[in-house]
Amino acid sequence: MHTTSTPFGLHWPIADHDVAARLSWLINTNAAEEARFSRAGLNEQIMMMRRPVSIQRAYALFGMLLGTLPPAAIFYKMFWRELAYQEPLMLLLILAMNVACCFAGRFFGSKLSLIVNGFERGSWTKEFFMALSIGWLWAIGTGAAGGLVFFGIGAIFGASFAIPVGLLAFALFMPLHRLLARGGMIEAGHLWPLACGVTLTVTALILGL
Structure with a gap:
């Protein structure tokens, strides 16, 4: 039991549960204020993006x-x-497979991004494993779509070739995107160097450069 004094010198008892309730209220109020100011700062950063x-x-x-x-x-x-010998049918087939991979890669990247948002606010360990999972799913879908053009049987081979690409690329891209993004948004001037840098790194490794 605690007591409190008034300006006239009177002392009134305060129950322990009243003190605990007031303390809890103060803690919650401070947390709400911090969250509000943090959100305001985040909104300001987003507004500053060109x-x-x-x-x-x-x-x-x-x-x-x-x-x-x-x-x-x-x-x-x-x-x-x-x-090198410029065989027309093979050139058309390769071009068709590449176009299919391009559109499938965009489609699966867009759809899988819906999973990313929650994990970019979680622990780094969980995000790393999620990056590998998303990379694997992206590779299966994109590789199979591109290989499907090769008389259907290429879907299996396309997916197997794409898996190492997806795993490495998303393991690099997701953490870096998290560092540069603010409130789910990233400046285009940061996105393009990041996306191109990761893609060109993977491409160079494939070519052995």
Whole structure:
């Protein structure tokens, strides 16, 4: 039991549960104020962005780049003789597979981004494993779509070739995107160097550069 005094010197008892309730109220109020100011600062950072890009669009663009350049490098490594001799049918087939990978990469990047938002606010360990999972799913979908053009049987081979690409690329992209994004938005001037840098790194590894 505690007591409190009034300006007239009178003392009134205060029950312990009243003190605990007031303390709890103060803690909750302070937490709410901190969250409000934090959100206000976050909104200000977003407003200062010249060209903000949402998570869904960022992952769609990254998926498109990743579905274009690395597959082109793989096709070059596999079919360079046919490309050198300029065989028309093979050139058209390779081009069709590359276009399919490009559109599929964009589609799956956009859809899988819906999973990302919650994990970008969680622990780094969970995000790393989620990046591998998303990379694997992206690779299965994109690789199979591109390989399907190769008389259907190429879907299995396309997915198997795409898995290492997806795992490495998303393991690099997701943590870096988290560092640069603010409130689910990323400045376009930061996104393009990040997306191009990761994609070109993976492409260079495929080509052995």
